[in-house]
Amino acid sequence: MFENMNADVMLKMKKYGYLSFWAIMVPLVPFSAYVGVESGTQDYWAWFMYVFIFGVIPVLDYLIGKDPTNPSEDVQVPTMSEERFYRVSAIAMGFVWIAVLFYAGHIFMTNDYGLLGKIGWIVSIGTVGGIIAINLGHELIHKDPKVENWMGGLLLSTVTYAGFKVEHVRGHHVHVSTPDDASSSRYNQSLYNFLPKAFVHNFINAWSLEKKYLERKGKKNISIYNELIWWYSISALFAVTFGLLWGWMGVVFFLGQSFFAALALEIINYIEHYGLHRRVNEKGRFERVTPAHSWNSNYLLTNLALFQLQRHSDHHAYAKRRYQVLRHYEESPQLPAGYATMYVLAMIPPLWKKVMNPRVEAYYEGELDQLFRESKRVNNIDRKSTRLNSSHTINLV
Secondary structure, three states: OOOOOOHHHHHHHHHHHHHHHHHHHOOHHHHHHHOOOOOOOHHHHOOHHHHHHHHHHHHHHHHHOEOOOOOOOOOHHHHHHHOHHHHHHHHHHHHHHHHHHHHHHHHHHHOOOOHHHHHHHHHHHHHHHHHHHHHHHHHHHOOOOHHHHHHHHHHHHOOOOOHHHHHHHHHHHHHOOOOOOOOOOOOOOOHHHHHHHHHHHHHHHHHHHHHHHHHHOOOOOOOOOOHHHHHHHHHHHHHHHHHHHHHHHHHHHHHHHHHHHHHHHHHHHHHHOOOOOOOEOOOOOEOOOOHHHOOEOOEHHHHHHOOOOOOHHHHHHOOOOOHHHOOOOOOOOEOOOOHHHHHHHHOOHHHHHHHHHHHHHHHOOOOHHHHHHHHHHOOOOOOOEEEEEOOEEEEOO
8 A cells, every 4th residue: 555655755654653553542442441331232342452453453454555664774764763752652652551551440340341341351451551561661671761661661560571671681682583582482383382381481581580680790689679579569569559449350450451461472472483593503603683583574554553563573683773763674584464463373373384384484495404403402392293284294203
């Protein structure tokens, strides 16, 4: 739809497009809360946000098409990187999320939801939290200014996933696409094999990394210097506040939406690096991270929704680049659709493997033996014979 649009016009449209998308999406939260009340169908409408994100957005993504524009490195990138508008927008959206979270808690307690409606509301709000709180938190924890970095930590605290602040930056970005990274899914690994290992490893590794960091600084692990203690304490404060406002069910809502926000994050992690690996060089070390080690997706609508997280190849190659100047690399491995669509595919492992395994194999054409050997090395892959495609089968035992 926008393939022939002037680059300057496209960048101007995107500048306001990030907030415009959410200016449309956020009002859908109260819409879904009240639209079914009089008819008695509120239990079904409680699922509206979840269905909209993973049902309607994929269709719109396909209809709207891809983003054809990269900012020019010599002129636009330096200017756009310093524009305060983008920084203020991200922080402002963080406060919008906190307001939505408390509003959603109020709806959870005052709407006449049955069990189906309560679960649907938690899932819907948790998914929105995964997109706003964790996605924006991810953007901000990579930045050096304290106001941004701390806002990133606060957003992660609203979904009880503060460990991500430490593990993602010091763990995932160091070990991405290697067997040492639990956030990098392996070739032929199912989502349901990946998720429990990612949850457990990333939580434990965050505390381990923080402990080592403090030891290098000559500080005690259990002390005021451990930032994880601070962020998880803020999460506890949120839980207590919800409890004081709405009793134990308020705490259930807060923890429930936190879980589904974290779940959304880890499913996206599964998608972003599936089957990709860094080769071992002649010195026995992994090659440096490049745009080749992340799947890229350049669909415009979901890029606006996710503040260009889908241009993930550039993010991993240059982690401190701001979202507005992330570039699309056509030579990077390309997902066949936007994240919303791939999220749905990942939930159905046979369909996911049918779509993605041939793409992984094609990307590593000429070195499939290394790909298969890499799969065998990782003991957290499904240990069973799995059909790769209609022409051949490989045993991963």
